[in-house]
Amino acid sequence: MKKYKSYHSSVKICYALSIENHLLPNDFLKSIKPSTAHYWKSDNPDKFVGSEFASSINHNIDDLQIIYDAKVQQLKKMFVTFCKVYLTILGFIGEKDFKSIIRTNRNAIVDLIDTTCNSVSERNWICKFLKITPHSYLTWKRYQDYFCEFSLLNLCFKRVPQQISRNEIDMLQSFMTNKRFYHWSVASIWGLAFKQDKTSMALSTWYRYAKRLGYTSARKAYKKKRKRISIEASTVNETWHMDVTYYKTLDNIQYYIYTIVDHFSRKILAYDVSKKLSASIRLASLKRAINNEFDDCLEKPTVELIVDGGSENNNHTINQFINNSQVSIHKKVALKDVTFSNSVIEGTYRILKNKYFQDRPILSSTIKREVDFYVYDYNNVRPHYIHKIYTPCEIHNNKSLKNVKPKLKNAFQNRINDNRKTSCVKNC
CATH class of the missing domain: 3.30.420.10 (Ribonuclease H-like superfamily/Ribonuclease H)
Structure with missing residues (x-):
């Protein structure tokens, strides 16, 4: 009695998709009878369970044939080589320095992404490749779109009303350069300016702008690490x-x-x-x-x-x-x-x-x-x-003044409303 060979379904799929020459070795292909190979290619698919999905598979046959074309194989090898070079360079530079280089040239990066990407998914993949988040890309793009030379942050006041106004910047400079407050901490100077309604900045924002303008470096002094206090008082004279x-x-x-x-x-x-x-x-x-x-x-x-x-x-x-x-x-x-x-x-x-x-x-x-x-x-x-x-x-x-958060929140909202009313050279 003649014994018949039983082939794996993956081999049959390769013949059905006509990609057997790309995936299977020549010696193995020669061992398969031509009649058997013809049967796998021409067999009626309707008799199989799941044949209704065959049409969607056939639509991708051309793509699969292109992927495994000899020329594309060469491109694939080149891409793999490029990835190895990329990872090697990234290892030499260091991920932290690489990110710093990207941030320094953020305008060129934004232009590159805009010209090469046709969809959000492509943009997200390139961002991942360049070690930046999609949110960072959108922020950098906003800096380009809303550029304004009259703002310290170079952003249009109307388009980005959350930023500090010109008048507040002048007020910060006035307070930080006043010799009367030289022996005060930065936090105390901000506290006085806020209480006198001279600024709407939060303390962290005041610190950030003072540092950007170079007013904090001259005031730095060595501070010992403070010991943690394990006592709290709920009222005065307690x-x-x-x-x-x-x-x-x-x-x-x-x-x-x-x-x-x-x-x-x-x-x-x-x-x-x-x-x-x-x-x-x-x-x-x-x-x-x-x-x-x-x-x-x-x-x-x-x-x-x-x-x-x-x-x-x-x-x-x-x-x-x-x-x-x-x-x-x-x-x-x-x-x-x-x-x-x-x-x-x-x-x-x-x-x-x-x-x-x-x-x-x-x-x-x-x-x-x-x-x-x-x-x-x-x-x-x-x-x-x-x-x-x-x-x-x-x-x-007046111990009720201890809760200052509502006043800070109200000042922040007032600043946003004032900036939205500010005239802009772009008439936006």
Whole structure:
């Protein structure tokens, strides 16, 4: 009995599509009888299940034949070689530097994509090949389409109304170059400008434009990493911080600066400047703070007092006063009774020494006046970073100002509306 060969369905498909010469080796093709090959090519497809899909397959036969044409095979090999070269160059340059080169020549990249792509899918593939996102391409294209030389961002104010207006740029320059605010932080300068309705920028936007205009580099100073605070106050006069620092004047006399700071508002409640480090001076500033804050209280208030471990804060005089005070004071030593440091009050000393005193000749005859100016400016004029646009005194007197987000949001919307009304040289 003669044994018949059974062929794989993939071989039959190759014959049905007439691509057997491209995919199958010659020795194997010669082993197949011509009658069998003819049968596979001419057999009636209607007798097979799924024959209704044959027409859609036939429509792609020409494409398959082109793909496996000898000339196309050569092009395919060239493309594979190009991809290998591309990956090698990318490895030499580094993906980060490659992206930087693309960004630097973004106008040429946008023109290239526009001229070579006929569909969104083609554009997305080229973007992926060039290591950029489709969103970046659209943003770069918008920069080209909406170019305007009168804008700092080179974008038309009407088409892109979210950007900062010309008047606000001038106002930023005025504030950042004002010598009066040289010892202020950038955040405090922005806070004052916003509170006076001179700008509608958010703090992050103010930082970005100040950096673009070159106003932040000259103000940079080394900052130690701040220790994380693990205490929060929900209202004023709930938690106080008390400490002493020293400062040596140019005529070589050492002074001690005593302060008491409210945690919630960051207001300096009381302070003293003296050549002596003593419990009596420390007690005087504490009494003054209590009299100023609780003089009209009918009930006995409670205050949590955070101090350092120095002898000026921890002695018989201070402890005796706390035990007999009209205020219930719970004194705790930082890093001993609690796990966190007394960094809130230490921050006021850093501002005093590194910002206010750094460009002033502080002498024994002027140090009291300079500290007076600092405390007044810090409490009443200079917006505190933690309060965005408000000063410690403003928050101390009205704690509802702590929620500044609605005002910032309203200013942002007003800026958009004003920019949309701005006349443009393009009359767009």
